[in-house]
Amino acid sequence: MRYRILPKRIIVITFLPVMILAIFTTANASNNGMAAVELNIKPGFAVLSPADISITGKVTDEKTKSPIPGVSVKVKNGATTAVTDENGVYKISVPDAQTVLVFSYIGYDVQEVTVGNLKNINVVLKSAQANLDEVVVVGYGTQKKADVTGSVVRANLDDFRNAPTTNVANLLQGTVPGLNVGQVNRAGATPGISIRGQNTLGGNQNVLIILDGVQYNGSLTSINPDDIASIDILKDASATAVYGAQAANGVILITSRKGAIGRTRISFSTQYATQKPNIDLKPMARDEYLDHIKYLYYDEAFLAPDFTRPNPAFNLVSKVDASMKDAQGNLLPNDFSWYDEATKTGSIVDNQLSVSGGTDKINYLLSGSLTRNSGFINNDVFKRKTIRANIETKATDWLTIGLQSFGTFVNEDGVEPNFVDINLMSPLILPWDNNGNFKINPFNTNVVNPLLNYQAKDYDRHNYFFANVYGNVQLPVKGLSYKISFGNNYRLDFKNISNMYDANLTGQASKENTTYYDYTFDNLLTYNKAVGKHSFTGTLLYGAIERDNSYTRAYSTGFSRLTLGYDNLQQGTNRFAISNAWKETLNYQMFRLNYNYDSKYLFTGTVRRDGFSGFAENNKYGIFPSISAGWDISKEPFFKVSWVDILKFRVGYGVAGNQTTRYSSLANVGVSASYVFGDGGSTQFGQQVNSLSNPDLKWERTTGANLGLEFTLFKNRLSGVIDYYDTKTTDLLYSVNIPVITGFGNILTNIGQLNNKGIELSLNSKNINSNEFKWTSSLNFARNINKVVKLLGDLNGDGVEDDLPQSGLFIGRPTAVIYDYQVNGIWQVGEKIPTGYSPGTYRIVDQNGDGVINASDRAVLGSSAPAYRISLLNNFQYRNFTLSIFLNSVQGGDKSYLAGNTARLIRDDNSIRNNYLSGIDFWSPDHPNGKYPRSIVSATLNPPLFQNRSFVRLQDVSLSYKFSGKLIEHMKLQNLNVFVSGSNLATWTKWDGWDPETNQGLTNDGRPVFKGYSLGLNVTF
Structure with a gap:
């Protein structure tokens, strides 16, 4: 199965009219103005x-x-x-x-x-400068966007709030250049998130999440999207330097909503959305399944020498597994769909209620939500309840105190059927016997009936608690303030499960508890001073973080019955217990100075010092400085370009760090079986050192420069931002192989250098801006490439830096390089085929021409990283109607954004029995142009076929209507809005399989991305 490709020329044609019309209309606006x-x-x-x-x-x-x-x-x-x-x-x-x-x-x-x-x-x-007057969060404070000197972008949430989702990260897909957010294919799942590519090899690659000023390590599924006021992205080193050692991969700042001065607002919203696979990819039905078995025996089912003419003597029934025949040896008459039995149309039901308001002395927000997301696989269910209280009061003229808090309760009870096994079950076999009971082993092999998971008793809960208490004191010195905040994260995870069919059908039950707690304690001193056109802001920070985690699991196997399940583990014959715990601490100091002259010349300097318990004794602390400057050229007297409203240039340079995992610099001790006392005696457990310590292990350092240009043209008809960045990461954290004579296989150390650079573009145009009709467009573009510059040095003494091909690392190449055998078609019947290969196997290119296919014939084939990302949002407003259409695309060119995607069949006991996805273009003698290999025996080497994952996706379409006039007045409402929306409605790609963005091809263990339609209502009293 494949999607329909959207040719490059179509993509260009799609984008060109918008830009041409924008330029035409802006030019007219300029002339009129x-x-x-x-x-x-x-x-x-x-x-x-x-x-x-x-x-x-x-x-x-x-x-x-x-x-x-x-x-x-x-x-x-x-x-x-x-x-x-x-x-x-x-x-x-x-x-x-x-x-x-x-x-x-x-x-x-x-x-x-x-x-x-x-x-x-x-x-x-x-x-027209309203976007620059906007206040953005920059870390330990806020700034007018016009005064920001780093690469800071506020995400566009307003145009995507109607999209059906349970996770706020899904709202960010394609909306910010340089912010890469993936797709999800499970209920309530969090997508992968990265900012500006990869800066490390073995260090932490997670984006730093800051929630209301507090580092947040919980799942983003715990945050109610409706509670979020804004999301700001810090991308370059000069912007992220305030977070020092943990900011090498960028920072996402999430700010929750507050109450506003005025009458009390009661807001309610409800939404229902459907979710089903965005591609019709299912296992083979009966006829195709039997045909697939026949072609695995093409040497018998067809006549030699070309095997294209049917053999009338071939008996297909004799080749079918015995589990699919009745007592008389006849094929079972069934054409059963295990896929349909295990799946359904999924849904999202989301209800939100909030009460907010305030006076000049106090503001408050109270909110609650109920969310249920049922995936398309049975028992893939995500339920969430949230409650939030944000309160801030001006206790005195000099003291403001506040509380930002929420509790989230997630229920993921239930075990879904194993989707891999669902896809490989034969349509000739039913899951039940004649008495209506589940068959244990439908194939009469060790493959268990995937529907047996329905029999599990599963309790899967995750409770999140967050509270940030702060106080802001205006000190007696004018412009000097002190803020103290104490942020807390507490998480309880419970996983209790019992199933009579687990543990080799002997039954198993377990109770699993995880407790996590962290606190962030910050002391912030801020001084503001203005002298004429000069203004200064100094920020001094001292803070500390501590994190604790505790885990316990008790489980038993061998049950005669599981009446009480996991609540009576002592009924099991074999009883076990596991526990562990860890703790880590950080402390940090930071000083930042902002200077502003007449909002024309801007300067920011930052120094941060970080300490982390996980680093070696000799390198507990790291210092990370940065400096940046901005110049609003359009405010200069000599700049007299009438069609330019704003033209601001900025440059930044700074250092960010990256920390190792806890205990990685220490010699770790493990417990294992160590002694046996006599033949048949008992085994005694002992401790042994599993890894070497490295007292000199130190922080990675990512040094980066960023050049940015912000502009507004034609009386605010066209605005945009261009950023170019170039970073260098040294002292890379990497596990290096060492001689086994030491007793260990590797040691974590600092090596090499990795360079990372890219360009980002964001354009916003007001194409039509009349009273009744408005049309705006937003175009985002980002390109990122990295390159390995140094690794272990010159190991061979030949004056050339050595590669690490076994790790896929090559000097001068990106980290995502693909190093493998190159495929060039499939060997055909009648060809002169080398030893070790047969008709239906891939033909491998002999790169060195020596006539032998071996490891020396591997080559760099391309990269798994994309060449660029691009998105286009069009927003149309006619009177009270608003229509938004969002296209998102990731492109790879000829040799980028590649991934192995090979459906392969080799005749053996399993391949004859198992089912596979329908419609795969397999090779056969009568179909020599088939794309995927199918052979009687396995080849010596079976390399994958690398395919391009480029795609264009119609990611979001939303139509809303805002009621106004007498209806609103009669109902005494402040707002009434209804909407319909759709997500992932179409995808154009050459990729075969489930989805290109999730990198899941023609494989039984893939899962589809969801396509959905939603209907919703927003009302404010």
Whole structure:
């Protein structure tokens, strides 16, 4: 099975009209906005004709409410123009009621108003720099976006809140250049997340998550997406340096919602969504299954020499496994779908309720949610209950205290049937016997009936508790404040299960408990000072983190009965217990200085010192500095480009660290069987050293430079950001093989160098911006490549840095390099085939031409990393309707974004019995152009076929309607909104199998990505 490919020229054609129209409309907007300047119209009133209608009004600023002098007021498609006076007042003549007035002023959005029956039209203009006036979270504080000197991006959540999801990470897919978020194929699952590619080999590769200022190590599934106000992404070293040693892979800052001053708001939302596979890929039905067995015996089922003519003497029934025949030796008549029996249409039911409000003394938010996500496989269920309380009060003029807290209770009870075994079960066999009982071994082999998992009693719960208590003190010195915060994370995991069919059908029951707790204690001193056009902000931090984990499992096997299941483990014949625990601590200090001159020249300098208990005694601490600067060129007197509203250049350079896992620098001791006292005597357990210590193990250091350009053009019709970054990671944490004569196989140490660079582009255009219809577009593009520069050095003494081919690491190549045999078609019947191969096996390229296929013929075939990522969001608004369409794509070119994807059949006992996915393009003598190998015997080497994973996905479509007018007033509502949406509605790719993004091809153990439709309602009282 395969998806339909969207050719590259179609992709180009898709994107081009949007950009051309954006440029065309922005150019028109620029010309219109310059009209007042070109005509040199002085502030005052236009000359009236006796036949004209006189219109007057006032133009004010949206935020300051102050009048704006010099605003151009023009009749659309006409010559009449006026300009507001020093009080923001204008007067203009129009020919009729259908006339449209265009209001434009440098630094503000252009606004159009239809005259209608109005004689007085007051207009409020919105600043074109509103996006730069936005306050973003930068770590231990906030800044206006205009003053940020690092690479900090706020994710667009508003356009995707209607998407059916249980995890906030899914809302980020493709929305921020450089932020890579994968797909999920299980209920409630968290996708993989990375920022700007790979900076390490053996160190931590996780993105740092900060929730309300506290490091968060819990699952993102524990966070209710509706409780989130904003998500900010720190990408470059100058931005992440405030988090030092743990920020080498980027930082995601999540800020929860607060109450706002004003009347109490009661908000309720509900949503129902369906979920089913986005591809129709199922196991073979009866006829195809029997045909598959026949072709495994093509040497008997067809006549020599070419094996394309059917052999009338061939007896297929004799080749079918005995488990699929009745007592008389006839094939069972069944055509049973194990797949349909084990699956269903999944769903998401999500209900949210919140109460918020506030005064000038206190603000509050109370929220709760109920979420149920049923996957398409039976018993793949995720249930979540959340409750949140965010309260902040200004206790005195100098003291503000607050609490940010939530509790999440996750239920994942139930064991789904083994999907691999579901796909390999024969359609000729039923899961039940004649008495309606489950068959234990349907094939009469050790393969157990996958539906037996339904008999398990499973209790799978995860409880998350989060609380951050803080106080902010305004000290007697003007501009000096002190903030103390104490953040707590507590998690309880319970996994209790019993099944009579486990432990080789003897029965097994277990209780498994995990307790995790961490705290973050921060002391923050901030000083703000402004002198004329100069402003300074100094931030001083001292903090500490401690993490504790405890695990216990008790289990028993050999039950005569499991009446009480895991609540009576002593009934088992064999009883066992396992436990472990760990603790780690960190402390850190940080100083940051921000300087701003007239919002034109910007500077940020940061130094952070980190200490971690997991590092060796000689290198407990690391120091990580950074420096960055910004220049708003558009504010310079000499810069007089009328179509450029904002042009800001920034540059940053800094060092981030990466830490090792706990205890990795120490000699670890393990427990194993050590002594046996006499023949048949008891075994005694002892302790032994399993790894070498390395007292000189130290922090990885990632040094990076970032160049950025932010711009707004054509009176805010087109805006964007371009970033280029280049990083270098040294002292890479890596487990190096050592001579076994030492008694150990490897040791963790610091080696080599890895370079990582890329470019990111974000464009936002207002293609149409009229009163009744608006069309905006957002285009994101990111390209990242890394390269191994150094490893272990020159081991051979030939003056050349040596590769590590056994680890897939090559000097001058990316870490994701693919080093393997190259396939060139399939050997055909009648060809001169080398020894060790047969018809239906892959033909391997003899790279060195010596006539022998061996390890020397492996070659670098490409890379598993993508060449670039691109996404396009179009948002259309007509009156109260809003339609958004989001396309997301990952592309690999010719030799990038490759992965092994080979469905292979070799005639043996299992392949004749097992079922496989339907519609696979297998080779046969009468189908010589088949893509995948099928042979009678196994070849000496069976390399994979590497396929391109490039795809274009229609990832999200949403249509909403916001009610207004008398209905809202009559119902006394603040907001009423209904919506329908769809996710993953179409995917165009050459990849064969489940999904290219999850890297699951034509294999029984894959799982599909979900396609879904949802219907929802949002209402605020």
